[in-house]
Amino acid sequence: MANAMRRVASTTRRAVSVATLIAAAAGGAFGGVASAGAPAQFRELSAEAGTPPGMQFSTDAPRAGAKPDSVVTVKMSLALARMSVVAPRRGVAGGQIEFLQGLQHFASSKLATIKLDGYRCEDYDDAMGTLRVTDGQQDGRDVDGAAFAAFVQDIIAKMSKGSDPAADLAALRAYSLVASCRFRVPSDLVRNIEVAGIVQSGGGNAADIAGRAFLPVDLPEAPAAPAVDGPDDLVVHEGGGLTGTGPRDTLIRWNIDGARIPAPTAYVGHDGKWALRVPPVVPADGKPHQVFVTSETSDGKVTGQSAGRRLTVLPALARPVITDPEDGAVSPGQVLTVSGSNGATVTPVDKNGKPLGSPATIENGTARVSLDKNVPLGTAVRIRATDAATPVSDALFSDPKTVEASAISLLWSPSAAPGGDHLATFAIQPENGDLSSVVGKKITIKAPDGFTFQPISDEKSTVRGRYNITANASDKDGRNNGACTWLADLVSVSPDGKTMTFVFPSVDPVSRDDVVKKLSGGDYPPNQLQVTFHVTADANATAGEKTGGQVTVDGFGAAQFTGRVTT
Structure with missing residues (x-):
């Protein structure tokens, strides 16, 4: 066999040189079909320097470039017949048969893949934060390794027997390693996409052969002159800045109150956008300035000017602080004192940003805001601060305070x-002990779940059909003077029996000093009002603790009202 190989190698009439193989196999093929170039519906992409001969890239994207958010396909093919250019790196050299044997081994153990901007095809859409397209469709090896190995072995056998392999060698043009990738172009892409073709061993070793090309992206046309984002009246914080658009690859520079500002400057990127900080020379005093920006080339030539705007710079927004009450909880309807930045708008909100009262503007460092009277107990209240340069999405917040009822x-x-x-x-205990402060206040009682307010049903009662509710006065320890006021004529109950309301009358009948009970320690003047009433458990109520009730007294806050249904 060795003698036969030497005979074939020395018979120049029958043998075909490696150079002849290369010349005969010019051009790649897609999908195992002979081709002198890219398929008709595809166009060739220019390969970058360092791409090996025989590796070709193509795409079905328009010649003007792939449009953002469109679905395109890129392909790479490597003509196996041109592998002689890399054969020496594989140790394949010396003769035609040795070359074919090396090519046979190479093609049967190689895989072709494509990467986009360094990401695998199936990962590219996720990496760019865009919509997947059927998991990033990708073809792998379009060559049947076993079939190709058998084909090459047949050529070797013919050459060993002295036969003319010219026709078979020409057929090598039909064999290529092919990979394709179908993907969605990210909608916000601002540059061309690098397409890398990689041929690597099936064992996952480092790539042996690689080339690359760039898929052009049809970017929107950049403006001829710079423009500033936002309204005519711009408001930013000290250290903040503006954004805008402009001619690509130009420098954006400030002009403030007619003066060209040397620094800072901003570079307009490939996407035609820029971001520029306010220069330190502009004081954060809340006074407006006339500004515009210019675009300049690298040699300082002005290429355009934006429209003029009014710019106001504010001090950095301070985090709001609830100064009164400084410690402890807050109550529904309570007025809070807040400190913060002058001119800032402060609003009480819950954890989701829902307003819990009316906003106020901070003047001289403070503002007063009132909580709504119906704020549920247990709610965490925060003060939200915004200003002309701070949208709600960027607001600052105070530490939270929990809504509780301190006077009830x-x-x-x-x-x-x-x-x-x-x-x-329930008891109402004014902080100053003045019971008269309760007079005229609306009181709302919401029954707990599973309970309702029902009128007296005893047929023998002289107040049948009315509601049993009274009020009396007591001291801080609950000691009372025995006098009480009948409130049944004042109450109103909702049709479903869940809510009772009334306005508290004069406190004289329940707090007269001359009827204060004399105890061993002396007189105990009243400083709280107690309201007693009847509630009825629903006939079908389930046993257990019941919540959802609340007692609200205008101007004093609210307290949770709970109950229990027994078996």
């Missing part, structure tokens, strides 16, 4: 079996 407390919660009723009592 539930002294006795109801406990009743289904269909039964029970007493409940």
Whole structure:
């Protein structure tokens, strides 16, 4: 066999040189079909320097470039017949048969892939934060390794026997390693896409052969002159800046109140956008300035000027602080004192940003905001601060305070079996002890889940059909003077029996000093009002603790009202 190989190698009439192979196999092929170039629906992409001969790139994107958000395909093919240019790196040299044997081994153990901007095809869309296209369709090796190996072995056998392999060698033109990638062009892409073709061993070793090309992207036309984003009246914080558009590859420079500002400057990128900080020479005093920007070439030539704008620079927005009450909780309807930046708008909000009261403007460092009277107990209240340069999305917030009822407390919660009723009592204790401050205040009582307010049904009662509710005065320890006021004629109950409302009358009948009970320690003047009423458990109520109730007194806040249904 060795003698036969030497005979073939020395028979120049029958042998075909490596150079002849290269010349005969010019051009690549896609999908295993002979081709002198890219398929008709594809156009060839110019390969970059360093791409090996025989590696070809093409795309179905328009000649003007791939449009953002469009779906395109790129392909790479490597003509196996031209592998002699890399054969020496594989140790394949010396003769035609040795070359063919090396080519046989190479093609049967290689895979072709494509990467986009360094990402695998199937990962590219995710890496760019865009919509996937059927998981990034990609073809791998379009050559059947076993079939190609058998084909080359047949050529070697013919050459060993002295036969003319010219026709078979010409057929090598039909064999290529091919990879393709179908993907969606990111909608916000601002540059061309690098397409890398890689031929690597099936074992996952480092790439042996690689080339690259660039897929042009049809970018929007950049403006001829710079433009500033935003309204005519611009407001920014100290250290902030503006954005805009301009001619690509130019320098953007400030002109403020007619003066050209040397620095800072901004470079207009390939996407035609720029961002420029306000120069330190502009004071953060809230006074407007006339500004525009210019675009310049690298040698300082002005190529355009934006329209004029008014620019106001504000001090950095301070984080708001609730100064009163400084510590502890807050109550529904309470007025809060807030400190912060002058001119800032402060608004009480919950954790989701829902307003819990009316906004106010900070003047001389402080503002007063009122919480809504119906803010649910347990709510975490924060103060949100914004100004002319700060949208709600960038607002600053105070530390939270929890909504509780400090002036109202539930002294006795109801406990009743289904269909039964029970007493409940709550107390109103003004901070200054002045019971007259409760006079004229609207009181709203919402029954807990599973309870309602029902009128007296005892046929023998002289107040049948009315609601059982009274008020009396007591001291801080609950000691009272025995006098009480009947409130049934004042209350109004909703049709569903869930809510009772009334306006508190004069406190004289329940707090007269001359009827204050005399105890061993002396007189105990009243400083709180107690309201007692009946609630009824629903006939079909399930046993257990019941929540959802609330007592609200205008100007004093609210307290949770709970109950229990027994078995």
